[in-house]
Amino acid sequence: xxxxxxxxxxxRGQLSDRWHHMPKWTRWVLIAAVVxxxxxxxNEGFYQHLGPIPTTESNFGQVLFTVSxxxxxxxxxxxxxxxxxxxxxxxxxxxAVGAYTVAVLTSPSSDLKTLWQWEMAxxxxxxxxxxxxxxxxxxxxxxxxxxxxxxxLGFAEMIRIAAVSSEFLKGQRGLNQIPHPPGEYxxxxxxxxxxxxxxxxxxxxxxxxxxxxxxxxxxxxxxxRAWVSIREDEDAAQLMGVPxxxxxxxxFAMGAAIGGLAxxxxxxxxxxxxxxxxxxxxxxxxxxxxxxxxxxxxVGAIVGGGLVAYLIERFRGIELFGIExxxxxxxxxxLTLVIMMIFRPQGLIAxxxxxxxxKDRRKEVAVGG
Amino acid sequence: xxxxxxxxxxxxxxxxxxxxxxxxVTLRFGGVVALDDVxxxxxxxxxxxxxxxxxxxxxxxxxxxxxxxxxxxxxxxxRGQRITGKKRHQITKMGMARTFQNIRLFPEMTALENVQxxxxxxxxxxxxxxxLRLPRHWREERDGREKARELLDxxxxxHRINEMARNLSYGEQRRLEIARALATSPVLLCLDEPAAGFxxxxxxxxxxxxxxxxxxxVTVLLIEHDMRLVMGVTDRIVVLEFGKKIAEGLPAEVxxxxxxxxxxxxxPDDAA
Numbered sequence: 001x002x003x004x005x006x007x008x009x010x011x012r013g014q015l016s017d018r019w020h021h022m023p024k025w026t027r028w029v030l031i032a033a034v035v036x037x038x039x040x041x042x043n044e045g046f047y048q049h050l051g052p053i054p055t056t057e058s059n060f061g062q063v064l065f066t067v068s069x070x071x072x073x074x075x076x077x078x079x080x081x082x083x084x085x086x087x088x089x090x091x092x093x094x095x096a097v098g099a100y101t102v103a104v105l106t107s108p109s110s111d112l113k114t115l116w117q118w119e120m121a122x123x124x125x126x127x128x129x130x131x132x133x134x135x136x137x138x139x140x141x142x143x144x145x146x147x148x149x150x151x152x153l154g155f156a157e158m159i160r161i162a163a164v165s166s167e168f169l170k171g172q173r174g175l176n177q178i179p180h181p182p183g184e185y186x187x188x189x190x191x192x193x194x195x196x197x198x199x200x201x202x203x204x205x206x207x208x209x210x211x212x213x214x215x216x217x218x219x220x221x222x223x224x225r226a227w228v229s230i231r232e233d234e235d236a237a238q239l240m241g242v243p244x245x246x247x248x249x250x251x252f253a254m255g256a257a258i259g260g261l262a263x264x265x266x267x268x269x270x271x272x273x274x275x276x277x278x279x280x281x282x283x284x285x286x287x288x289x290x291x292x293x294x295x296x297x298x299v300g301a302i303v304g305g306g307l308v309a310y311l312i313e314r315f316r317g318i319e320l321f322g323i324e325x326x327x328x329x330x331x332x333x334x335l336t337l338v339i340m341m342i343f344r345p346q347g348l349i350a351x352x353x354x355x356x357x358x359k360d361r362r363k364e365v366a367v368g369g
Numbered sequence: 370x371x372x373x374x375x376x377x378x379x380x381x382x383x384x385x386x387x388x389x390x391x392x393x394v395t396l397r398f399g400g401v402v403a404l405d406d407v408x409x410x411x412x413x414x415x416x417x418x419x420x421x422x423x424x425x426x427x428x429x430x431x432x433x434x435x436x437x438x439x440x441x442x443x444x445x446x447x448r449g450q451r452i453t454g455k456k457r458h459q460i461t462k463m464g465m466a467r468t469f470q471n472i473r474l475f476p477e478m479t480a481l482e483n484v485q486x487x488x489x490x491x492x493x494x495x496x497x498x499x500x501l502r503l504p505r506h507w508r509e510e511r512d513g514r515e516k517a518r519e520l521l522d523x524x525x526x527x528h529r530i531n532e533m534a535r536n537l538s539y540g541e542q543r544r545l546e547i548a549r550a551l552a553t554s555p556v557l558l559c560l561d562e563p564a565a566g567f568x569x570x571x572x573x574x575x576x577x578x579x580x581x582x583x584x585x586x587v588t589v590l591l592i593e594h595d596m597r598l599v600m601g602v603t604d605r606i607v608v609l610e611f612g613k614k615i616a617e618g619l620p621a622e623v624x625x626x627x628x629x630x631x632x633x634x635x636x637p638d639d640a641a
Contacts, residue, residue, distance in 0.1 A: 214500045221499035221506055222489040222513070225478070229486045232475035239435065241461035241490025241553050250496050 038205060042198040057317030061197035065269060067309040068204040069262050074289045074305025075211055075298060076258030081287065082296035083224065084251035085231030086141070087149040090156030092283035094256040097132045097159060098263025100169060101125035103273040107175035111168055118179045118268045122261075129260025130253045137252035141245060144234070156283050163275035174274025181268050192268070200269045207265070208302075211258060216298055218254070227251055231296075281330075285312075288337055294347030303349055308333070386413040387449075388557055388588050389434060389465075394443035396433055396612075403429045405612045406443070411557070416579065416589040418603035418620075420596070422632060426612040427592045428470060431561055434590070435467050436460040448556070461490055464556035468546040468563060470592075476535035480526060480545050483534050484517035487552030520548040524578060540571055544578075551582070558582060559590040564598050576602050600624065608632070 019027070040046045042061040047054045054060045077091045104110045105121040140151045163169045181203065183191035191199050218224055226247040229237040238244050267273050285308060293304020312333070318325040325332070340347075389411040396404040404426050411417050421427050432438045434445055436452050445452050452460050466487070475483050492509045499506050521527045524544040529537060534545060543563055550558055560579070564572045572595065579602050583589055593599045599606060599620070606623040608616040610632040616623050623629055 217502055218496070218500050221502075221510065222485075222492055222494055223496050223499045225482055225486050225489060228478055228482075229475045232477060233473050236469065236473040236475070237486070238457040239437075239461060239467060240487050240549060241458045242486065243456075243458045254496075 035209070039202065042201055055313055055316065058313060059197060061201055063310070063313045065197045065201040065204065066313065067306050068201055068208060069266055070286065070289065070309035071302050071305040072204060072208050072211065072262045072265075073259060073286045074293065074301040075208065075215060076255045076262070077286050078290050078295065078298060078301035079215060079218075079227075079258070080251050080255040081290055082301065083219065083227040083231065084248055085227075086248060086251060087145065088152045088252075088255070089149045089287065090152035090154070090159075090283055091255065091259055091286055092278060092280070093152075093156035093159040094129050094133060094259030095263040095266070095282070096156075096163060096278040097129045097256075098125045098260030099267040099273045099277065100163065100175075100263075101128045101260070102264045102267040103175040103178050104169070106267075107178050107273075109170065109175050109177065118181050118264075122264050122268075125264040126257050126260045129263070130257040133253045133256025134249060136256075137249045141248045141252065153280075153283075156278075156280060160275065160278050160280065163278060170274070172274050172276060174272055174276075176272045178267050178271050178273065180271070194271075197269070200265070204262075204265055207261065211261075212298060212302070215254075219298070223247065223250065228296075285309075285333075288333070292337065292340060292347055294349040297347070297349055300347050300349035304347065307348075387411070388413045388447070389590070390446040391430070391434065392443050392446065394430075394433060394440040394445060396429060396438055397441045403612050404433065404440070407609070407612070407614050408443075409607045409614060409617055411588065411590060413556075413588055414583070414586070415604040416583050416591060416602055418599040418606040419590060419592045419609065420594075420599055420606060421609035424611075425609040427609055428561060429612070430609065431467075431559060431590075431592055435465060435559060458490070461553050461555075464554070465559065466550035466553045466555035466557070467559040468543075468550050468561055470561040470565065472539075472542045472546055474534040474542055474545060474549070477533060479531050479533055480521060480537065480541075480548075481514070481517050481530045483545055484520055484548050484552045485513045487549040488513040488516045490553040516552060517548075520551050521545075523551070523581070524548045525574075539566060543567075543575075547578070547582075551587070555587060557588045557590060559592075561592050562594060563591070564593060564595055572598055 022030075042064050044060075047060060055063045073091065073095060076094075077088065080086050080088045080091070102118065102121045102125045104112055105114050105116045105124065106118060108115060136152070136155050140148055143151060164171050169175070180190065180192040181200075183199075185191060192203075193199075219227075226237070226242045226244075229240070229242055230244050230248060234244055266277075270277075286305065289304040289308040290301050291304070292308060293302065294300025312329050315325040315329045315332070344350075387410045391407055391409050391411075393406050393408045394404055395402065395406055407426075407430060419427055419430065429438065433440055434452075436445075436455055436457055439453055447460070447463060447465055450463070452463075452465075455463075475486065478486070489509075492513065494503075494506045494509050497503075518527065518530065521530055524547050526537070526541050526544050526548070529541060534542065537545060547558075547560070547563065563579075564575050567575060576598060579589055579591065591599065591603060603620055605618065606616075606620055607614060608623060608626075608629050610628075615628045615632060616626045618626070
């Protein structure tokens with residue numbers, strides 16, 4: 001077992017070494033190939049050659065849309081949890097704020113009757129979610145560790161309960177007829193229709209690329225350094241001149257804005273938003289995705305978010321010993337997490353820094369035992 | 370003698386300009402009086418030693434001076450301004466930097482990045498311009514990197530620039546802490562037992578480094594256990610015992626002070 005683990009570990013190390021030693025253009029070509037692959041993925045002519053990868057029981061384009069939303073959320077949460085080290089258990093609350101903002105402003109069943117277009121409501125949804133992040137962060141970011149986790153958990157529940165019980169948000173009946181994003185083909189058919197989920201997926205994929213570029217710019221700037229220094233040693237960071245509160249608040253606001261963007265996209269695709277869309281479980285799943293993929297690493301967050309959302313859908317329609325696997329998806333998911341935490345606590349794609357830390361801890365344990 | 374040399378390079382009485390004033394500071398934690406009416410001044414350009422036996426209140430005093438503790442009575446002025454009530458990062462921006470008795474680096478950042486965090490203290494790149502890589506971002510990144518490189522060379526670990534802080538040796542980590550503190554462009558550098566755990570050769574190198582730091586125009590406050598080190602490098606010394614100042618003066622004066630000998634050295638200073 002150990003030797004297998006070391007072998008796997010070495011293989012991965014070589015892979016990452018090789019990646020970092022590649023000439024720049026090779027890396028760009030590889031990245032471009034991956035991007036093209038994901039743009040091509042929802043086309044039947046392409047995915048039918050991919051063996052067991054497409055889902056059998058549900059529309060693959062629809063599944064990919066769901067997966068892409070989770071990836072976007074994981075990238076956003078990674079800023080908060082992975083970079084700045086703030087444990088946020090209520091991240092899905094921001095998703096809900098984004099979705100509801102769009103719904104309330106656009107839906108004919110909303111009391112506001114503003115009937116905005118989706119694209120008009122989008123920037124406002126992002127803005128309001130950001131403000132809700134600041135409102136949650138201003139009092140709570142003075143707390144550390146466990147306390148912050150509890151408060152953020154409470155926040156997500158507050159949003160959900162408000163959605164269930166508020167007359168304005170229409171509870172389980174929800175808000176319907178939310179408009180789709182704009183755009184028409186040459187023949188007058190809308191790009192973003194009801195049947196075909198692929199355009200939505202392409203839209204989210206494009207936005208993921210934009211967000212990832214912006215976030216990795218931040219990561220490689222004084223802002224990213226400030227976040228990591230806060231995660232590493234908040235007191236020392238303060239004494240080295242980092243305005244820690246301000247940067248924690250920024251991490252929260254950026255994470256929230258991305259969550260709001262995801263929520264707005266979801267509302268535009270779904271046409272319908274109700275309180276049932278925002279179960280607490282979703283917050284946990286995204287957090288687990290970030291940790292599974294490798295906290296503090298953008299690629300890790302993408303892989304984690306993608307894998308978790310995809311596998312849950314992939315379980316649909318698979319029977320094992322007469323058991324519908326989909327029914328047990330969270331059990332399988334939980335077990336996977338437990339196994340991961342035992343054998344690979346730094347996540348699938350480890351931050352090079354984090355893996356060193358975990359290696360050291362293992363050494364410490366070995367010495368202690 | 371090393372101490373007379375050091376004294377000679379300090380500021381003369383005529384040019385003395387107060388940098389940090391500890392003005393009758395008392396600090397109580399519940400019933401415990403950690404600092405009792407401590408009063409002294411640190412002048413620009415000097416190296417001041419703050420010494421005392423274990424538990425004398427050196428680190429407490431240090432923490433009060435750097436704004437971590439708020440004095441119960443009295444006040445601390447840095448460059449003429451009260452620091453009580455100021456935020457920690459604001460005090461750093463005013464020109465006070467420190468190192469830690471127990472090394473507190475950012476272990477999962479490289480040596481370069483650690484120092485860059487210090488250099489960022491005076492940078493103004495906003496989140497938006499960092500996100501969009503606007504010109505100010507490029508300019509400040511380049512400046513910060515250059516500054517960090519120069520400082521890593523200065524403290525003697527320029528060859529370890531891309532190493533994770535956690536992978537550096539103990540001595541290198543201590544040096545990295547000094548480089549990170551210097552990156553904030555301080556007027557006053559406070560070193561909290563920088564020689565702890567050093568062998569004599571390393572201590573000698575550190576002494577040289579502290580003098581070089583002073584020659585760059587940085588005033589140094591040095592908390593130290595090691596009497597030889599303190600005597601060798603400081604211009605003046607303040608001695609604390611049980612939270613009270615018991616002596617203040619030139620190294621030679623302090624060394625001969627009976628109260629200091631009794632409190633700190635314990636035995637008459639025959640061996641030295």
